[in-house]
Amino acid sequence: MKKIGYVRVSSVDQNPARQLMQLEVIDVDIMYQEKVSGATRERPELQKMMAELQSGDTIYVTDLTRITRSTRDLFELVDEIKSKGANLKSLKDAWLDLSEENPYSHFLMTVMGGVNQLERDLIRMRQREGIELAKKEGKYIGRLKKYHKNHPGMKHAIELYEAGGKTVKEITEITNIPPASFYRGLKNHKEDQINE
Template sequence: MADVGYIRVSSVEQNTARQLDGVALDRTFEDKASGATTNRPKLQEMLEYVREGDTIHVHSIDRLARSLPDLLEMVSNLKARKVNVQFHKENLLFTSEVNHTQDLMLSMMGAVAQFERAISKERQREGIEKAKAAGAYKGRKKAVDNDSIREAMAVEGASFRKVAAALGVSVSSVQRAMKEIAACS
């Protein structure tokens, strides 16, 4: 029976030190990715690693999932596999035993986490709109300028995929640049 830690922050710049500080763990899995999806490499690795009788330790509910359906499904699947889940901030432990009160708490706390994420995204969107209106927001800087893409596309036999791979950008970036170039011509 292993004590397994799962730590998540949304970006590389964020510090993980406060999560599970002082908790004795046999193994830790750490993601630096958004909690909006369960498609996170270390989360998936941890879910494959844990076995019956193990306990997963998570700092808080929103570190595991920001979507209520994802959270409920994940905890339910773990409980069915007889893997315990301990949320330290909320002081909640989920085991394979039926406990309707804890199931209710998980649903409520998960709903709060999902709501907080929605409000945060809404504020961000409003801030961007105001900054755009004031001319202060220009969007993310392009990784490669349109001239470089045009030159790469001029090579005989060049395709969107080949140019994207050569320049280290996405195919959609090449397509968008070519549309902008065509519109300016």
Template sequence: MKIGYIRVSTAEQNTIRQEILLRDLGVDEIYIDKASGKSTDRPELKRMMEYVRYGDTVIVESISRFARNTKDLLELVDKLRQKEVEFVSKKEAIDTTTPTGVFMLTIFGAVAQLEREYILQRQNEGIAIAKSQGRYKGRKPIEHPDLKSTVVQWRAGEITATAAMKRLDMKPSTFYRKVKKF
């Protein structure tokens, strides 16, 4: 079977371009993640890695859609190799069934990681410059109109912390940080 894997970094990004490419390549099944590539802890990637079996081929649009650093890339491809599953990256024209393909995979993986590190470096430099000019203040804090009354109810034991977080639509770290201010 030909198995396609697609990843975009955020839920707002579109997967259509990658889907069309993979369908044109005749993939039988597609797994789509809308999550950062900096970690391999992605639900659809995990499902795909469990699903593939001997003789399958995993096809991606580019290495950067599969993994963002060389270590993760090589570990994922090694897991596929142990299951006797081929890996093909269309953009880089990599096929891991050959020694040259494995070598090129390593090189392109290192280049993808370097590119990601350059992007982060430029982003941090831009933020530092904007901060020094007083133009960057970070994201706006979450201000919920019911925060104070909800905290009062929580402290009085009328509701649980979980219920308070759900009512305010806040993650635990945000909730407890906000509570400290009262």
């Protein structure tokens, strides 16, 4: 029977120190940690932990959003943990305890999972509303293209194309510009010339 810690942050520039400190206080036997989005269960350390999970083990997380980001994934994960005779405990969500057949725990898990999903949906909705407002006010630029017209490689690729004597394949190999990006840049360049 092992105490297992699972720590996850969404990106490499985020610091897992707070989670690690909270889990070290409860003296876990083994720690799994990764820096990857929680939107999917296809996470190497999560998969490894689940493969090594044994009956009687307990997985500890600081809060449920560290181990899952959707209600459906939470239920699938809980079912898998229970089928192995193991337990999942969240330090923040103290109501969650799979060690007993507790209908209240299952009910609260459903409610909390729904609340988490609602919160994410509301964040996405506010982002969309903010973008729409910024567009109306003319402040929204959108995602910057990597290979814009002032990109040195794109400029060189168009120069080579206009000079002639080279195929598109040769140009994209010389400049390391992907063919689709080159064609898009070339189209924009021609449109700019027409509009001048």
